[in-house]
Amino acid sequence: MGIVHNIKNMPLARKLGAFVALSEIEHTVLEGLHKRRRTFCAGRDLVHQGQSGQAAYILVSGWACSYKILMNGHRQIVDFQIPGDFLGLRSVLLKLSDHSVEPISDIEVTEVNVSDLLEAFAETPRLAAAVLWAVSRDEAMVVEHLVDIGRRNAAERMAHFLLELGARLSLVGLGSKAGYACPLSQYLLADALGLSSIHVNRVLRKLRETGMLTFREGYVAFDNYEQLIEFAEFDPVYLDQAGPLLP
Amino acid sequence: MGIVHNIKNMPLARKLGAFVALSEIEHTVLEGLHKRRRTFCAGRDLVHQGQSGQAAYILVSGWACSYKILMNGHRQIVDFQIPGDFLGLRSVLLKLSDHSVEPISDIEVTEVNVSDLLEAFAETPRLAAAVLWAVSRDEAMVVEHLVDIGRRNAAERMAHFLLELGARLSLVGLGSKAGYACPLSQYLLADALGLSSIHVNRVLRKLRETGMLTFREGYVAFDNYEQLIEFAEFDPVYLDQAGPLLP
Missing domain, CATH: 2.60.120.10 (Jelly Rolls)
Structure with missing residues (x-):
């Protein structure tokens, strides 16, 4: 057992x-x-x-x-x-x-x-x-990301991306609505979101200054989870993790 | 039997x-x-x-x-x-x-x-x-399409898309290197490739005038298959249809 x-x-x-x-x-x-x-x-x-x-x-x-x-x-x-x-x-x-x-x-x-x-x-x-x-x-x-391009600006894309990661991590017990440990560098974020690393830095500062999110020292803190979800228009339905379909 | x-x-x-x-x-x-x-x-x-x-x-x-x-x-x-x-x-x-x-x-x-x-x-x-x-x-x-955006211009994207369709159709016996019957309207092509339908029309004319491809009356004809593949940088390896992996 x-x-x-x-x-x-x-x-x-x-x-x-x-x-x-x-x-x-x-x-x-x-x-x-x-x-x-x-x-x-x-x-x-x-x-x-x-x-x-x-x-x-x-x-x-x-x-x-x-x-x-x-x-x-x-x-x-x-x-x-x-x-x-x-x-x-x-x-x-x-x-x-x-x-x-x-x-x-x-x-x-x-x-x-x-x-x-x-x-x-x-x-x-x-x-x-x-x-x-x-x-x-x-x-x-991947389909969501494909459709995403051109529909969200850089800050919205970053917010959506970090919320998606948070939801995925929560499913396996590694995150919550408070936040999660995140080893991603600004270079990796840039390569994933199609931004320059300077742009990534600017976008993260903007999200911090508006009180929604702080990404510092390897930790993503959702400072205002509800506002962030609204800002990013994050609808996690495509992640499909609301409970088993097959009993 | x-x-x-x-x-x-x-x-x-x-x-x-x-x-x-x-x-x-x-x-x-x-x-x-x-x-x-x-x-x-x-x-x-x-x-x-x-x-x-x-x-x-x-x-x-x-x-x-x-x-x-x-x-x-x-x-x-x-x-x-x-x-x-x-x-x-x-x-x-x-x-x-x-x-x-x-x-x-x-x-x-x-x-x-x-x-x-x-x-x-x-x-x-x-x-x-x-x-x-x-x-x-x-x-x-979908990953190939995601990576595609911003890497190919409109004509290259159209060529790549029509070649991909041709390869998929060949696998099920509905296409060949000569071409295939294709019911897609210019509006559908536009919605798939993120172009206006006027742009689609212009791009198809360009491909026809350079002697690579004719899309007319519901049929895609590859007029110069090899040149088209080179133009679109089409490498069908991701379609993975070169023969069974499991014997």
Whole structure:
């Protein structure tokens, strides 16, 4: 029972639990996916754009970012990953990875490959549906970002982005309406939001001065959560974490 | 054998076959997903943004588009769906649909719900992996579009978009390097590419005059496929359709 208790507190189990009420069997199968533990240092890519035969990982602790190098050499951050997220799941399903993944902090992961997933799906098809849900939710986030461009100004985009991260972190027990620990530098924020780092600095100052949000010393504090939500027009429905759909 | 033969020629089976070499059993399970046939007329939405309890569909014939209505009332087309694509799969997994789906032509679909998928996954977990692949590929396309914005000019974006559609259609037997039948109006192209319809018209004329592409009377003709690929910097690796990964 000790093992089962442990897995229930793991970020991926907490996250998938938002879609499927996981049974003991499903927790045990999830536990089985957490066998090959590995650690990676900050800055050392673990998934490589354009390469084949990549493994996928479940992020257990720490933060990572997925990015693409554009033809002009610039880097576009597609998304950040937090505990409970898959890293490079697309890379293990597609023959060549369409993106790279870099740890932002030192991270702890467990490695999974296609046959691990197939075995887990064979044992419990509900888990397959839950993983499909997680991938669909990731897609919904990218769609939201795509639609976002040109619809919100820099301050609104920053506010929306930090609220989205807060909601995702809350789901896995790493954030609240008060705020969350956040290792992202202004350079990373700039690469993700398509802003210069000077612009990022100016926008964060503006949000602080209006009393809505303070991002300082690795901590995002929501100083006025309700006002911030209104300002960013943040509607978290696309994150779909209001409780399990499948009983 | 007649039934199995039929399903092998269906667009979804052809598409998933690019990821998994489907066995007779898997073809039969896929066949089982094609029970509840329905038709929808052009322009009549079958998935509704913000609503719950939506069904998902497999598109058997015809074209559709997924879109979001923005806060300012404008509509942003996220993607077009062709035969073999899921419609609203995210809507059936997420509690509220984050987008709408509208048929562009009269379409034929089969309705699937979460329990249909769970049953199918229970019978063959390889099918779960194949559906996960299809969703991952959709996500890779949205990521490609996200990264695209600001990196290509209007003509390059149009060329890239029409090449991508051509590659997707080829996979399900509805297109070739010569071209494909395409029901998209200039208004739809405009909503998808973030251009005015006058701009779309100008860009298509330019592509025709340079001898690369003619889009006329519902047909996209690749007049110079190689040159067009170079012009658009189209690298179809993210579409991942070079043959099954799982034997």
